[in-house]
Ligand SMILES: Cc1cc2nc3c(=O)[nH]c(=O)nc-3n(C[C@H](O)[C@H](O)[C@H](O)COP(=O)(O)OP(=O)(O)OC[C@H]3O[C@@H](n4cnc5c(N)ncnc54)[C@H](O)[C@@H]3O)c2cc1C
């Protein structure tokens with residue numbers, strides 16, 4: 001259905017094709033999931049409007065305008081009709097027409113309200129770049145206008161080398177006075193945007209940022225003690241949170257666990273040890289799963305379980321999805337309440353909203 005939808009959309013309305021990236025495979029699945037979500041929420045007006053609001057704001061960076069909605073609606077209804085076959089009665093058609101109108105209205109109105117308070121995208125110049133080995137680069141950018149975000153949030157990024165391909169990266173610093181932010185990017189094998197950032201971005205390159213997103217911020221913590229767990233470049237938002245604790249001067253005790261498969265891959269450990277020397281409230285421990293290193297042996301969840309219990313901590317987890325899932329299970333089994341376990345979504349954030 002979605003293959004057909006995009007085919008007729010681009011054939012009937014070729015002016016919208018340049019808004020999309022060349023490869024549409026991932027997008028078809030996202031559209032379908034959004035439609036399923038809308039159907040699921042159809043009897044819960046508050047949640048439906050909230051979801052559509054996020055979707056509408058998210059679409060601003062794609063260049064979507066209210067004038068585009070009729071074209072999408074016409075092709076969407078035509079595609080549903082074609083694949084529903086005899087189930088597509090006049091009553092169903094009328095219901096879908098009404099539903100699409102409501103969704104479009106909620107998306108457009110949220111986008112308009114957002115437009116009144118902030119830009120859709122922020123061009124940002126690369127001002128510094130350090131290679132950290134293992135395909136990781138730290139890239140500092142300065143947005144051309146003020147960019148407000150909270151430590152622990154992530155931002156969407158578009159590069160000049162892969163226009164229309166938006167990916168998410170987490171600033172590794174709390175907000176700075178000079179408006180710069182540092183991203184830690186690992187080039188994944190065959191990955192377009194990450195490889196471009198690591199291998200092609202140089203000082204002076206201009207990328208574009210979407211608005212900051214995410215709830216893995218310090219305000220989500222309910223009590224005093226904090227547990228931070230990071231794997232690979234998942235360290236970025238955790239590092240920003242450590243800076244934020246220091247900036248606020250609050251009396252948190254912070255336990256930070258860094259995980260990797262091998263000692264070599266234990267990313268960012270020197271930087272974190274320096275921070276632990278500066279801040280007496282910060283304790284760093286490493287966990288290496290695939291190499292025997294005295295004092296560091298074990299997967300992150302094993303090492304966490306060994307040093308627990310953590311039920312009186314707010315936990316912030318960041319890294320590869322399997323690590324976050326298993327660390328979260330370890331903590332829940334140890335008595336941590338799920339609402340005190342914070343982590344980012346694993347993929348398209350707007351579709352992962354609770
Ligand atoms: C909330 C959030 C925050 C993120 N923060 C960071 C960050 O701070 N630093 C960072 O480096 N990345 C981060 N990511 C991952 C990042 O957004 C991209 O997904 C990643 O850089 C790959 O993009 P790409 O265009 O290079 O790969 P694509 O061209 O999208 O994918 C190419 C291939 O790589 C595989 N692949 C995609 N992502 C990964 C991955 N993470 N690991 C292994 N294989 C993968 C795909 O399945 C595909 O086969 C974050 C993702 C999310 C959702």
Ligand code: HEM
Pocket residue numbers: 016019020021024026027030031034035055058059062064065068069072103104164165166348349350351
């Ligand atoms: C009911 C209406 C719509 C729904 C449910 C919907 C759904 C989605 C979803 C879920 C995404 C992925 C979001 C993300 O990656 O953050 C997306 C991306 C996108 N949408 Fe929509 N959309 C709608 C209307 C429109 C309209 C009217 C346009 C304008 C032509 C549009 C253009 C785009 C573009 C250009 C992208 C980016 C594609 C990519 O990155 O691959 N959408 N849409």
